[in-house]
Amino acid sequence: MSSKTRRKIITHEEQCVGCRICQLWCSYQFTGKFSFSKAFIKIEEPYGLEPKISFLEDCTTCGQCADHCLYGALEKIEEGM
Numbered sequence: 001m002s003s004k005t006r007r008k009i010i011t012h013e014e015q016c017v018g019c020r021i022c023q024l025w026c027s028y029q030f031t032g033k034f035s036f037s038k039a040f041i042k043i044e045e046p047y048g049l050e051p052k053i054s055f056l057e058d059c060t061t062c063g064q065c066a067d068h069c070l071y072g073a074l075e076k077i078e079e080g081m
């Protein structure tokens with residue numbers, strides 16, 4: 001019997017500083033270019049409020065964004081199925 005794992009990216013928005021490194025890594029792996037607008041992760045910073053993190057439908061949950069977030073705002077979780 002084969003075992004499969006499912007990956008999830010958990011957000012900790014209170015730790016996000018809005019650096020957008022996650023967007024650069026995401027866009028680079030799919031387009032070969034560093035582009036905020038081509039990333040599958042969105043960072044919105046409402047004025048005076050903590051950043052909001054969301055993912056587009058095209059996100060593959062590869063985890064690259066979490067691996068490169070220096071502030072602990074993204075956490076990669078592997079779940080057994």
Ligand code: SF4
Nearest residue numbers: 016017019020022069
């Ligand atoms: S989630 Fe992490 S890498 Fe992305 S903007 Fe926030 S602090 Fe930066």
Ligand code: SF4
Nearest residue numbers: 026059060062063065
């Ligand atoms: S998990 Fe992968 S595809 Fe989804 S936003 Fe992060 S880097 Fe992009």
